[in-house]
Amino acid sequence: QVQLVESGGGLVQAGESLRLSCVASGHTSRTYATGWFRAAPGKEREFVAAISASGTSTRYADSVKGRFTISRDNAKNTVYLRMNSLKPEDTAVYSCAATGRFGGTFSYTYYYDYWGQGTHVTVSS
Numbered sequence: 263q264v265q266l267v268e269s270g271g272g273l274v275q276a277g278e279s280l281r282l283s284c285v286a287s288g289h290t291s292r293t294y295a296t297g298w299f300r301a302a303p304g305k306e307r308e309f310v311a312a313i314s315a316s317g318t319s320t321r322y323a324d325s326v327k328g329r330f331t332i333s334r335d336n337a338k339n340t341v342y343l344r345m346n347s348l349k350p351e352d353t354a355v356y357s358c359a360a361t362g363r364f365g366g367t368f369s370y371t372y373y374y375d376y377w378g379q380g381t382h383v384t385v386s387s
Contacts, residue, residue, distance in 0.1 A: 264288045264376040266358050271381030274348055278385075282343040284358030284378060294376075295361050295368060296341040298332065300354035300383075310356070311343060312367035321367040326352075348385045355380040 270282040284296065297312035311332040312321045320332050331344040341358060359374035368374065 264290065264294065264360055266360060266376055266378035268356065268358050268378045268381040271356060271383045273384045273386065276349055276385055276387050278348055279344070279346045280348065280383060282345065282356055282358075282381060282383075284341040284343075286339040286341075286360060290339045292362075293334075293336050295363060295366070296332075296334065297359050297361075297368060297374060298341075298343045298356060299359060299371065300352075300356045301380075302351075302354040305354075307357075307371060309369040309371075312369055313341060314366050315364070319366045321369060323369075345383070348383075350385050350387045353383060353385050355382055357381075 265287045267285050293315040295315045298310040299307050300310050301307040309323050313332045313334055317334045329347045334341045357380040358378045360376045361374045
């Protein structure tokens with residue numbers, strides 16, 4: 263089992279930045295491909311970004327490409343999501359997810375085995 267805990271959310275103004283963290287604990291003798299997803303009020307959960315277990319491959323949703331950066335520090339069992347130039351439409355609960363699958367990055371929720379509880383991000387205009 264792997265437990266994931268997100269942090270770093272908060273209330274910011276449009277144009278500002280935040281960095282989210284996702285810390286894994288439990289069975290961390292290996293690394294896991296990890297993704298960030300978000301769910302805005304009244305909307306379905308959507309893919310934001312993903313990174314391979316090694317960190318060599320990344321993938322982004324078109325809506326965040328060029329503004330968000332996903333990275334990882336495997337020595338700290340942590341995946342980050344740096345969010346720049348935030349917009350009100352980025353307001354959502356952001357959750358990280360991990361999968362034991364090999365093969366790169368994954369943008370669909372059903373690939374993921376473990377999920378965190380989420381952290382709230384609110385961007386005011």
